Structures are given as C-alpha cells and as structure tokens.
Amino acid sequence: MTAATTIEAPSRRDFLYLATGAVAAVGVAAVAWPFIDQMNPDASTLAMASIEVDIGAIPEGQIVTVKWRGGPVFIRHRTKKEIEDAANVELSDLRDPQTDAQRVKKPEWLIIVGVCTHLGCVPLGHEGKYEGWLCPCHGSVYDTSGRIRQGPAPLNLAVPEYTFLSDTKVKIG
Incomplete structure (x- = not known):
C-alpha cells in the first residue's frame, strides 16, 4: 500500500x-x-577618533602635547643622544621589557599616550633621572622611550596607533 498525498x-x-x-x-x-x-x-x-599633527615645526629635543580622544599624547622630537640612550638600555633592567625600536616607527619621533600607567596622572616631560617623564603624583619615572624605569607604575607609557603621512605630518588614531 502506498500513501496518497494531496497538495491543496x-x-x-x-x-x-x-x-x-x-x-x-x-x-x-x-x-x-x-x-x-x-x-x-x-x-x-x-x-x-583620529587627528593629524604637523610635526615639522617641533624643534629637536622638544615635546609637544596634543589632545586625542580627550587625553594627552606626547610627541617628542628626540636628539641623537636621547635615541642612543634609549637604544642602549638592557632589557633585563626594564620592568616592562620593550626595545626602543618596538616603540617607534622613526627613531627621531616618539609618540606616546601621556597618561601614567599607575593611576592615570599626566607625567611631566624632561624630568626624572632618565630625562624622560616624571609622574609628580607617585614618583613613576619613564625614560626617553616612555618605558617605566622607577616607581609604582607597572607598564610603559602606551604607544597609540599612528601613521606618518609625510615627513612633517603624522596621523594619530
């Protein structure tokens, strides 16, 4: 027997x-x-979300602070001595080991978020034992590559996403 199916x-x-x-x-x-x-x-x-900064007018050895996403970003035009000092640091001496080459795209330009990784204070430039940054609130000391060297901060200053649009212009974000 077969079943018959009817389709209406x-x-x-x-x-x-x-x-x-x-x-x-x-x-x-x-x-x-x-x-x-x-x-x-x-x-x-x-x-x-992103800003373009003209870096052509920043003299060597100076730090410029720009506002990005509501917070400070430090742009440092590093001298040859600052570049050499940052490159010659032993990784074993660092709490958060990163080479200088991992933190920069062009050795003469360091671009970092200017917020201390301890409690979110804004560090002061050209300060501290390593002539980098010093957080005046709790004494964290960063070198000329933004790496933590002394104090309570657990991590290096953050490096934001950035791209060089030309020799004198950078896009952050």
Missing part, C-alpha cells in the same frame, strides 16, 4: 497570513531602526 492549492487565507507577517516584520524594523541607530557615536566622537 494556496488559499486566500494563506496569502493574507504571509502578507500580514511581512508588513509586521517591516513595521518592527522601522520602529527598531532609530533605537539601534542612536547607539552609534556622534559626530564629535568620530572627529576625535
């Missing part, structure tokens, strides 16, 4: 169910879209 033609009621479901889905999407879209960052936040 779609009725008007089937069409109405499908049409009602489609209209409901479009309605839910139309109502949900503004709520989802409002979670995107606003224009001022997107504008702070």
Whole structure:
C-alpha cells in the first residue's frame, strides 16, 4: 500500500497570513531602526577618533602635547643622544621589557599616550633621572622611550596607533 498525498492549492487565507507577517516584520524594523541607530557615536566622537599633527615645526629635543580622544599624547622630537640612550638600555633592567625600536616607527619621533600607567596622572616631560617623564603624583619615572624605569607604575607609557603621512605630518588614531 502506498500513501496518497494531496497538495491543496494556496488559499486566500494563506496569502493574507504571509502578507500580514511581512508588513509586521517591516513595521518592527522601522520602529527598531532609530533605537539601534542612536547607539552609534556622534559626530564629535568620530572627529576625535583620529587627528593629524604637523610635526615639522617641533624643534629637536622638544615635546609637544596634543589632545586625542580627550587625553594627552606626547610627541617628542628626540636628539641623537636621547635615541642612543634609549637604544642602549638592557632589557633585563626594564620592568616592562620593550626595545626602543618596538616603540617607534622613526627613531627621531616618539609618540606616546601621556597618561601614567599607575593611576592615570599626566607625567611631566624632561624630568626624572632618565630625562624622560616624571609622574609628580607617585614618583613613576619613564625614560626617553616612555618605558617605566622607577616607581609604582607597572607598564610603559602606551604607544597609540599612528601613521606618518609625510615627513612633517603624522596621523594619530
């Protein structure tokens, strides 16, 4: 014996169910879209996502502070002596071992986030035993590559994402 299967033609009621479901889905999407879209960052936040800085006017040996994402970023035009001092540090002497070459794209330019990794203070430039940065709040000392050398800070100063657009222009972020 074989079972006979009968297929009924779609009725008007089937069409109405499908049409009602489609209209409901479009309605839910139309109502949900503004709520989802409002979670995107606003224009001022997107504008702070990256900045371009003209570094051509920064003299050798100077540090410039720029604001990026609401916080300070230090751009240091390092001298030959500062580059040599940073390159000749033994990794075994460092709490957070990183070579100078891992922290810079061009040896003469150091670009780091200017927030102490201990409690978030802003360190002072050209200070401390290593002529790098000194956090006045708790005494963390960083060298000319932004690496922690003394004090309570556990990590080196962070290196943000950056790209050299030309010899005199850098994009941070």
